[in-house]
Amino acid sequence: MFSNIEKLGGRTISVIEELGRLGHFLLTVVTSLFSRPFGWKELVKQIAFIGARSMPIILLSGLFTGMVLALQFYDVLARFGSVDLMGSAVGLSLIQELGPVMTALMVIARVGSSTCAEIAIMRNEQQFDALTCMAISPYRYVMVPRFLAAVISIPLLTAIFNVIGIIGGYIVGVFIKDLSGVAYMQTIIDTITWSDLRMSIVKSLIFAVIVIWIAMGKGFYVHLEKGVSGAEAVGRVTTKAVVASAITMLFADYIASSFLI
Amino acid sequence: MSDNQTQSKTAQEPSKDQVLIQVNQLDSAYGERKILKGIELSVKQGEILVIMGGSGSGKSTLLKNMLGLMQPTRGEIIIDKMNINTVDKQQMLKLRRTMGVAFQGGALLSSMSVGDNIKLPLRQHTDLDESTISIMTRLKLELMNLAGFEDLMPSELSGGMLKRAGLARAVIMDPKILFFDEPSAGLDPVTSVELDQLILELRKAMNMTIIVVTHELESAFTIADRIAVLYDGEIVKTGTVEEIKACDDERVANLINRKPREVQIDGEKYLSRLTEGAE
Numbered sequence: 001m002f003s004n005i006e007k008l009g010g011r012t013i014s015v016i017e018e019l020g021r022l023g024h025f026l027l028t029v030v031t032s033l034f035s036r037p038f039g040w041k042e043l044v045k046q047i048a049f050i051g052a053r054s055m056p057i058i059l060l061s062g063l064f065t066g067m068v069l070a071l072q073f074y075d076v077l078a079r080f081g082s083v084d085l086m087g088s089a090v091g092l093s094l095i096q097e098l099g100p101v102m103t104a105l106m107v108i109a110r111v112g113s114s115t116c117a118e119i120a121i122m123r124n125e126q127q128f129d130a131l132t133c134m135a136i137s138p139y140r141y142v143m144v145p146r147f148l149a150a151v152i153s154i155p156l157l158t159a160i161f162n163v164i165g166i167i168g169g170y171i172v173g174v175f176i177k178d179l180s181g182v183a184y185m186q187t188i189i190d191t192i193t194w195s196d197l198r199m200s201i202v203k204s205l206i207f208a209v210i211v212i213w214i215a216m217g218k219g220f221y222v223h224l225e226k227g228v229s230g231a232e233a234v235g236r237v238t239t240k241a242v243v244a245s246a247i248t249m250l251f252a253d254y255i256a257s258s259f260l261i
Numbered sequence: 262m263s264d265n266q267t268q269s270k271t272a273q274e275p276s277k278d279q280v281l282i283q284v285n286q287l288d289s290a291y292g293e294r295k296i297l298k299g300i301e302l303s304v305k306q307g308e309i310l311v312i313m314g315g316s317g318s319g320k321s322t323l324l325k326n327m328l329g330l331m332q333p334t335r336g337e338i339i340i341d342k343m344n345i346n347t348v349d350k351q352q353m354l355k356l357r358r359t360m361g362v363a364f365q366g367g368a369l370l371s372s373m374s375v376g377d378n379i380k381l382p383l384r385q386h387t388d389l390d391e392s393t394i395s396i397m398t399r400l401k402l403e404l405m406n407l408a409g410f411e412d413l414m415p416s417e418l419s420g421g422m423l424k425r426a427g428l429a430r431a432v433i434m435d436p437k438i439l440f441f442d443e444p445s446a447g448l449d450p451v452t453s454v455e456l457d458q459l460i461l462e463l464r465k466a467m468n469m470t471i472i473v474v475t476h477e478l479e480s481a482f483t484i485a486d487r488i489a490v491l492y493d494g495e496i497v498k499t500g501t502v503e504e505i506k507a508c509d510d511e512r513v514a515n516l517i518n519r520k521p522r523e524v525q526i527d528g529e530k531y532l533s534r535l536t537e538g539a540e
Contacts, residue, residue, distance in 0.1 A: 037385065122371070129330055130368035133440075134382045134430075135357035141385075 014226075021224075022217040026209075029147050029216070032139040042145035050111050050146075051153030055160070057106050062161040065102055066168025069093055073169075074177050083177070087184035088191035090169035095192060095200045096261075099162040101253055104207035107154055108245045112215040115146060116241040119219030120234040128220075143220075147212050154208035155201055162200065199260040206256055207249050214245040279305040281438065281470050282327070287336035289319075289326050296322045298494045300336070309464055309471045311481040314491030315516060320474045323491065324442055327472070328362060329353060340438070358386055361431030365443040367423030369415040369430070376402075376411030379430045386434065401429040405459065421452040425459070432463060438470045439463065445477040457483045478517065482506075490516060 073089040119142070122128060128138040166188060173179040218241035225233045280303045287300035296319045304310045314320050325331040327338055329345045338345050343356055369378045376398055383394045402408050405425040415423060424444065431439060441460065445453040457480050463469055475481055481488055481502075488505045490498045492512040498505060506517060514520070 118372075125366060125371070126364050126368040127370055129328075130362065130364055130370075130427075130430075132330065133328055133357060133360065133362040134385070135354045136381070136385050 018221075021221055022213070025217040025220060026213050028139050029143045029213070032137060032144050033148070035137065035140045035144075039141060039145045042141070043148055046145045046149030047153055050107065050149045051156060054107060054110055054153070054157055057110060058103060058157050058161050059164055061102055061106055062099075062164035063168040065098055065161075066090060066094065066165030066170075067172045069098070069165070070169035070172035070177070074173065083179060084183055085187055086169070086173050086179060087166075087187035090173075091166055091188040091192055092196060094162045094165040094169075095196050097253075097257070099158050099165060100200055100203035100207055101250070103154060103158040103161045103204065104211055104249050105246060107150075107157065107208075108211050108215075108242055108249070111150070112211050112245050113238050113242050115212065116215040116219040117234055117238045119216055120222035120237050123220060123222050124230065124234065138220075143216055146216060147209075150208045150212035151205065154211070155204040158200060158204035195260075199256075202260060203253065203256050206252050210249050210252055211245050214248060215241050218244070281306045281341060282472070283339040284323075284327070285337050285339070287323075287326060287338065288334045289322050289331060290334050291322075295334075296494050297326070297333070300496055302489055302496060302499070304470060304472060306470055307464070307468050308486045309460070309473065309484050311473045311475060311485035311488045312491060313475060313478075313481050313488050313516070315476060318491040319494040320476070320491055321442065324440060324472075324474045328360075328440060329357075358382075358434060359437040361434065361436035361439045363424065363428040363431040363439070363441045363444070365424075365446055366420075367415065367418075367427035369423065369426055371415050373414075374411065375407070375413050375415060375418065375426050378415070378426065379411075379433050382430065382434050397433065398429075401433055402426075404462075405429045406455070421448050421456075424448070424456065428456075428459065432467070432469075435467060436469065438472070441471065441473045443475055443477075444473060445475060445480040453477070453480060454483075456480075460484050478519075492516070 069090045070086060073086050073093075074083060077083045077086055077089065122142070128142075131138045131141055170181065170184055173184050174181040218237045222233050222237045223229075225237055228236055282302070282304040284300050284302040287297055287302075288295065289297040300323060302310075312320050312323060322331065326333050327340075327345075329338075332346065337347075340356060341359065343352060345353065345356065348356070369375065370381070373381075376395075379398045379401060380394050383389055383397065387394075389397075398411065399408070402411060405428060407422060407425055407429065410418065410422065410426070415426070418426060428441070428444075431441075444456045444460065448456065460471060460473065461484055464471055471484075473481070473484060485502055487499060487501055489496050490505065490508075490513050498508050498510055498513045500508065505513060508514065508517075
């Protein structure tokens with residue numbers, strides 16, 4: 001009984017400690033945004049990695065998500081005789097919710113995991129110690145370009161996901177279910193408002209910060225992982241980073257939706 | 262502090278105006294585990310000091326403290342008249358630019374080529390044009406016998422090459438002080454001797470103050486002006502190579518003569534404890 005309470009207490013303390021560490025990490029990254037010299041070359045490299053190289057999975061997942069949405073909405077709307085509204089249903093679902101969430105999940109899977117593992121390995125190989133000893137801040141040199149690249153790339157990827165999703169819905173609606181293409185597009189134009197687009201942009205920005213923050217922070221503190229070291233610790237923090245990013249992102253999605261709807 | 266150390270200090274310690282690094286009453290710990298206890302050390306300008314000791318003696322922790330990568334629980338470290346534990350961030354950055362560190366595994370940034378790694382401090386801290394930076398990098402690579410390896414990635418280098426590339430990066434800014442962590446660890450005897458010669462050449466050419474952390478006796482005896490022997494978190498002897506060799510302290514003698522600690526395995530006791538555990 002007492003040992004269980006002790007365990008629970010110990011766990012709570014370690015969770016609070018980790019939250020404090022990650023909070024301090026984010027704060028240091030944000031304050032380092034303004035320090036010089038700025039690593040433009042590294043920023044471009046990271047935008048290419050996070051943004052450009054994520055394009056294939058964003059295009060594919062966006063297309064299929066839009067197609068599935070169209071099938072599902074057609075089935076539901078047909079029961080109420082409102083299939084004409086399919087364009088707005090697909091568009092709104094994508095822009096308000098599925099676009100930002102699915103893009104963030106794809107980026108977590110592709111970029112979050114590799115960023116976390118890369119930073120954890122850098123820590124294990126004393127690369128951060130080496131940077132510190134060269135009077136180069138690891139936050140400014142390593143974290144800031146990745147942070148900015150995520151904040152720039154993820155909203156753009158979300159926008160691309162939304163557009164491709166709408167095209168996917170169009171393919172199913174117009175070519176398979178014989179709906180009018182003009183009507184499909186017109187209902188989207190008539191329904192989508194600036195506040196829907198704002199919700200998409202705000203959510204994708206919040207998700208970008210969450211995804212890159214947790215991936216980098218978990219990797220940066222790999223040496224504090226209890227009971228493991230080396231490759232095992234890298235594997236463990238990478239798994240934890242992916243799970244924590246996904247859960248935190250979905251929680252933030254609920255909070256953001258409740259404020260923005 | 263042992264009698265030997267006290268005697269040696271009076272004979273060997275440099276005068277105050279020559280001292281570049283001074284460690285006073287340093288204690289350091291990982292959580293509850295105390296690693297360093299009352300370390301007293303001084304290093305004078307242009308000297309090669311070797312910190313020697315067995316595994317777990319606290320060598321790496323002492324180095325981390327001296328590099329400002331770890332905060333001590335007590336005591337102070339003064340480098341070039343600055344207390345690195347209380348100095349402000351800007352002064353510490355200034356001080357770091359006068360120090361070079363060669364890490365055990367090289368610690369090259371894996372995402373960039375060997376050449377870019379070596380150029381990094383120059384690109385970050387100087388306004389030199391790219392052609393001058395390239396010439397300086399080539400010169401340092403030639404000095405380390407790594408000419409032509411500039412465009413390779415760190416993953417394409419052997420252990421010895423990584424160490425030499427790390428050393429090239431550490432000295433690219435012509436630092437006043439060079440710290441070298443385990444130069445011989447994991448290297449074949451020939452490469453190890455080559456690195457020792459390189460350390461001696463660097464001191465001769467650039468009048469650097471060099472602090473080397475190692476457990477390799479031969480390497481230590483070849484390069485050291487003075488040796489500080491660490492045992493169980495304490496410095497048990499500081500002296501010249503001859504003084505260390507002649508030292509009658511059992512802990513120092515055991516290290517010099519490669520005499521292992523006695524391990525006694527009582528078979529019966531072991532079995533009975535196993536049985537108790539099973540019950």
